[in-house]
Amino acid sequence: MAIKYIPEPFRIKMVETIKMTTEEERKEKIKEAKYNLFNLKGEDVYIDLLTDSGTNAMSSEQWAGIMNGDEAYAGARSYYRLVNTARDIFGYDYIQPVHQGRAAEKVLFPAFLHEGQYAISNMFFDTTRAHVELAGARAIDCVVEEAKDPSRRCKFKGNMDVKHLEEIILEKGPENVGLVVMTVTNNSAGGQPVSLKNIRDTAEVCKKYNIPLNIDAARYAENAFFIKRDEEECRDMTIKEIINKMFSYGDMFTMSAKKDTIVNMGGMIGVKDPVKNEELVIKIKANCISYEGFITYGGLAGRDLEALAIGLEEGLNEDYLRYRIGQVEYLASRLDDAGIVYQAPVGGHGVFVDAKAMFPHIPYYEFPAQVLAIELYKEAGIRTCDIGSYMLGNDPDTGEQLHADFEFTRLAIPRRVYTQAHIDVMADALIAIKERAHEIKRGYKITWEPPILRHFQAHLEPIEE
Template identity: 75%
Template sequence: MTIKYVPEPFRIKMVERIKMLTREERIEKIKEAKYNLFNLKAEDVYIDLLTDSGTNAMSDYQWAGIMRGDEAYAGGRSYFNLVENAQEIFGYKYIQPVHQGRAAEKVLFPLMLTEGKIAISNMFFDTTRAHVELAGARAVDCVVKEAGNPSVRAPFKGNMDVERLEKIINEHGKEKVGLIVMTITNNSAGGQPVSVKNIREVSAIAKKYGIPLCIDAARYAENAYFIKQREEEFKNKSIKEIIKEVFSYADAFTMSAKKDAIVNMGGLIGIKESAELYQKIKANTICFEGFTTYGGLSGRELESLAIGLTEGLDENYLRYRIGQIEYLASILDDHGIAYQAPVGGHGLFIDAQAMFPHIPYNEFPGQALAIELYIEAGIRSCDIGSYMLGNDPDTKEQLKSEFEFTRLAIPRRVYTQAHFDIMADALIEIKKRAASVNGYRITWEPPVLRHFQASLEPINK
């Protein structure tokens, strides 16, 4: 039964015109893009769900903040506004701005990971995994088993498998484990939340073996909202109180602020108390990002980020944000379209393997569904499956993902109920002709993060 759409807790003050190509035009455009949705021009996309990163609509307060941004090279007012706000929210002593999340990983990870070491996570996303490997280490996923079954409606499918985590540490030896990473929410597992109970347990294991614990905090506010809704201990706690609790168990965090801070560019590194590590981070920031008090960002971006960190914690906004996705999911339930259930925080992860059981993992069902969505309705989405996972860094063989998802990542404060109805209608139409959809093969790929650049062609059977 379709649930009621949650009304927007804001008014629209400015609009951006978008165009819609014909079906024939879209078929030609995706062919020209070599069946890689990253190669499409944005103007040829009607509803852009490729990512929720940096695609958000900023508020009037944020735009006003842009006018107030202090563009000083060193020690600008906007830097101190950001640091003070972040310190208050997260409870960490040291805050370092960078230009986005992967920059935070580039700055921090080489200080903790070297050749021969491993990093363990509840699940690494693509760029995080790449930065682990670029540091010479290897990434090991350790998500709970229920995450592997999209139809199982467990409340915290993003959790770390604690028993397996300790087993991996003992198998490799604690000296080989450079870092434990908790991704909140767990993007690759379908935007699924992580409980405070699980974070406590992982923290205890990290302390037991003397291994640093880092939070990948891109969607920390959405995760806190799920905790409030689903974890009994925190039902009467505020979002800010929950965040303080979550971050108290880690030693550091990296953040793409382009998600839950509702900005178009920005990132953060947080260090709880290690002055020695912070000094090394500052040195790397100067080398890679610019001076420490701007970290690759303009003053106006620092100012809008300081404001967005607070706006992203508003409970009415978070209720609307998650409610949009629950509305879409309820329509799909009525038509038997499988997804990673219950819904994630930042999007809906359609079970492409269930949609196309005849397409094997090495012909990329998640990518096939993403292409069909563009052809059907001009919707751009992306594969979260074997195509994104890539090849084993040692054997170069195609890896098999635990999931074959097509992610509909929802930009914040951008699309209306009518757009969500179009998303649902497109998936319903594709399901009707699912048996006729074929897979794809890669004709060219780069060695790292291939899905951003690879060329593909359809497999005609």
């Protein structure tokens, strides 16, 4: 039986009209898009779950901040407000704004990674993996084994496999591991949280071998909520105290602020000890000026800096986070009732449906998660994305199609955007597809792809029987 839906801790002040197309229209539009959900026009989508990145609804305070943003090219008041707020929350003295998360990776990673080196993570997401490879290094995933069984319910399935991490470091040689990346929450593993103990244990291994630890912090507040709820030592701590403790174990962080800071554009880099890491800060500033803009705006307008500073604080509100996680848990409970397998227990920012379980007859190289994503669009105008072999792409050295640990179709829920009725549409569509899943015999093949991050642009077509 579906759990009770948690009421929204806000009221709606403005609405945006969306429309539902017919099934025949959707079939034609996805064909025109070459079966790539990224190629669809936003106006042809009824419920957009492609990503929770930058698709959030800002608050009245943030919109007021937009009007108050200081647009000075250098030293804007809004920059200093952002820096002071971020320092207070994360405890890092150097804060560098950038325009989004991949920009943070582009600016930071070349300082640590080059050809012949490795970066290790509890799991890399697509753009992070790409920036490791663009720097010339190779990315290695090291998530706990529990994460690889979607139906197995246990806490903190996003954790780093610390024992295996040390084995990899010794195998590759500590001098060849340029960076360890701890992703919180673990997006590619299904939005699964990482425990405070696991962050601490990972940091100890990094310190032992003198390897810097970077926190990929896109969903830091959701991760802190899970820690408070499920980790005994943190029950009496505030969300802010937990975040400060989490980040105390890292050396630096990269962040897409388009998630938990509830803005439409923005990102940050943080360095814990800029005096000790003076050379690193100099490199960050140089790369930022070259790629993003002057260091006090980092590719963002002053109004964006202002909204970001406000969102950093709003994202810590426990009532909001309880509703945020509860919305996803409500959808998951409806899928439980229907016997639909997903990465369980559900994570923070969406439901990752196990497309391999829904289409066990479709092999990984025909992309079952992309099949389900396309079927969801045809069924109800819902846009989602593949988090599986299609997204993982080809081996950068051999060019062979990689076989992902998961074949997830991710339903990423934007913050403060959709209501219970929309969530029910999502559940009903998945149930309808499950009932006819046996009728879908084959998947898709790629007819054209770019050399990197192919899923954003690739062309596909259905494989005929």
